[in-house]
Amino acid sequence: MGIQNNSAIPASQITRLHELVYELEISQVMTREVITVTPQTSMTEVREILQRHRISGIPVLEHGELVGIISIEDLIKALAGGEMDARVGEKMTPNPIVLSANEPLVLSVDYFNRYGFGRFPIVNEQGKMVGILTPSDVTQGLLKKLEVEYHEEEIRRYRASHIFEDVISDHTSIFLHYIIASRDFKQAGAASRNIKRTLTHLGIPRPIIRRAAIATYEAEINIIIHTDDFGGLITAEIRPDAIIIGALDLGPGIADVEQAKRRGFSTAPDWIREMGFGAGMGLTNIEKCADEMYLESPFGSRTTLRVTIYMDEHLPIGRREA
Amino acid sequence: MKFREIIAIVKGELITKIAKLDMDVTHISAADLMSDVLAFAEPESILLTGLCNPQVVCTAEMADIVAIIFVRDKKPPPETISLAEEERIPLVSTPYSMFEACGCLYQAGLRDIHIPDE
Amino acid sequence: MTNDQTGPLISEKGPVMKLETLARQLGLTVHAGRDALDREVTSGYAADLLSCAMAKARAGSVWVTLQGHSNIVAVASLTEAAGIIITEGVQPDDATINKAQEEGVPILTTELTTFTVVGRLYELGVPGVESLDE
Known part of the structure; x- marks a missing residue:
């Protein structure tokens, strides 16, 4: 099945098939x-x-x-x-020899190779037979799952990458808008993950996505750590030529912007540091990812951060390689 | 080096349904500070860390980290595991400390190629 | 290996080194605590979280971290660590250096990452703190 081969596979090329033999349970294909x-x-x-x-x-x-x-x-x-x-x-x-219904499919692949049998009875936790598994069940189960996923992904990609072609205007952009609650570490990163996912579906090159994702995530964390009760907003404007990330909050603002930009400077409390943040690298990181960065934060007032990342070449997004 | 070999070197235990055991890994990043990971980790590297909260997974996702190894036998909470499975990032727990895990992997020939520019 | 030895410590991997030797071998820059460089390093510990370092670092440990703010001196001093290596080119601020001078805690810096520094220390025979417990 090509699953047990020993040649080197970089992470980006691990196929969905490789992953599926680990993810699917025997019960799903028997x-x-x-x-x-x-x-x-x-x-x-x-x-x-x-x-x-x-x-x-x-x-x-x-x-x-x-x-x-x-x-x-x-x-x-x-x-x-x-x-x-x-x-x-x-x-x-x-x-x-039997296999358990809740074992990953990869174990059955191993069993078929090891024992050379054409089938294994499948039992539940009580040892009662609940099904039977043949190599053809494995192949068909994998193919069926791949087909469903491929179809879903195809529709998603088609829809996403055609947005810019289908809409006729002098200037088209997609605007994403996320509300960020103050101190809500449980939700931290949700906006950034959704922005990253959207950019991926639009077929934007990975190095660009990575820069946008890192800048957004640092900005999102900053809002969560530093804002008062009202929290803030994260926005992403996706244009054919650039991605513009915005972070806006209602305060308290930054006392000394130059100081805040210095690597290692932080006003974060200890509990934030213990979570792995607040080491004073946030703004440095954002600046590193940005082609342009605009920060306005009068102390005691609102903070506006705008990060622009240009697409490599000025190609329409819909025509980019996925 | 294969991910499965790395897991063996640190005597690790896989804790997600996502495995990706056959992927080839050449770089490791070791850090507890997430901003450091965001700033310096190589895309497609493995992260060694002592932190277990879901933000580690989120950070890994943003920085294109391909797997996370938790040191000192730390078992992440369920929300970390479910986020990792959603984002397709395998998680491993090793009994070794950060120091020992780095030591073993370095001796096995893995490197990080980050050369600071300051 | 146990902790109650009195003579020169020998780890499983070879003789334990003075901080000065490690500094030379790894090309570290000394920022504070020059007088204490003849301390012997008996183990190593790597963490960026102060609470972890507080719990785990031992007397004679060399602590590898990328934190540069002054609280690291207090932690090193309390745990009687042999010294602190700050990685990735992070420069300790003046407050950190002054405090380290006062407390006699050696602070060394490097452009290398934590992973590489630990790898090199490990190669030179510095064991992790855990191996002292076994």
Whole structure:
């Protein structure tokens, strides 16, 4: 399946397929309706069942408990030995190796490679059989999931990247607007993550997105740490030629802007420092990411921060490589 | 070096459903200050940190960090794990301290290539 | 390795070094505490959070951090750390240097990152503080 290969894969090229074998659970791809036989079933009947359903193995249940598995190989042996009147109980492989329904799919890939069996019964936490898994279930499950995701992503990308082409105006831009609550560390980063996601869907080059994301995140954290009760606003204007990030709050303002820009200067309280912020690098970082930065913050009043990041070349966004 | 080899070197334990074990990693950043990560971490590097709050994941996402290793056996809270799974960033917990984890990985040949410009 | 040895400490990886030697080997710049550079470094600790350093750093530890503000001196002094290495070109401010001079805490700086400094210290045989507990 190409999953176990050992060649180097950089993070950006880890395929969705690689991720999916770890993310999907066996229960999500197994066959739930399982045809079963009992130890008393004859081998002749087994042959009919295998033929009728085009399957290669059947779990054997006794009083609802899994006791064995009977496969096409067992049938061939019985045929060769003229033992078609024998009962399943005599010919089956008892105590088959099983897999748990909540294990990741990658474990089943490993099992198929290791044991060479064509199927594994799947059991729940109580050890009761709830399904069966074949290599074809794995392949189909992965393909189905990939197809659904690809389709969703395609629609999203199509919609996003065509916005600039479909709208006719002298000047088109997308304006995103987020309200940031003061001291709300639980929500911290939500605006930045959403802006980053939108830029990604628009197919903007990754280095540009990264600069915009870092600048936004530092600005968002600053509002959360430093503002009074009212919090502030984060905006992002996405134009074909530039991204303009705005951060606006109603105070208290910055006492000394030059001092605040100095690396290492911070007025953040200790609890903020213990969270890994407030080390006095925020404005330095923002400045580093910006092509242009405008900061106005009369002490005791509102703070306005505007960061401009230009797109590499002056290409329309819709035509950029995703 | 493969992510799975790095996990083995620090005797780490994977704590997310996201694994990406086959990705190739060449750089490590070690820091507890998130602004430092935002300023200096290489895109596609792994972050070693002693902080476990969800902001670490958010920082990693912004800085294009591909995985996070928590030192000193720290187990992040559920909100950190769920955010990491949403953002597809694998999390690992190692019994080693920051010092020892850096030491082992450095000896294994991993580097950080950040050269400060000041 | 236990803590109750009295003679010159020998870690599993080799003889423990004086801070001065480490400073020379790593090309560190000394900003304060020049008189105390003959201290022996028995272990290493890396953290940027003061509370962590407070809890974990030991007497004789060299503490690697990128924090430059004056509280680091208090933490190093209380934990009797051998010295502080500030990474990534962060320059300690005057308050930090003055306080370090008063308390006799060596402050050394480097352009290298925490990861690289620790890697080099580890190569030179400085063990993590944890290994002292085992």
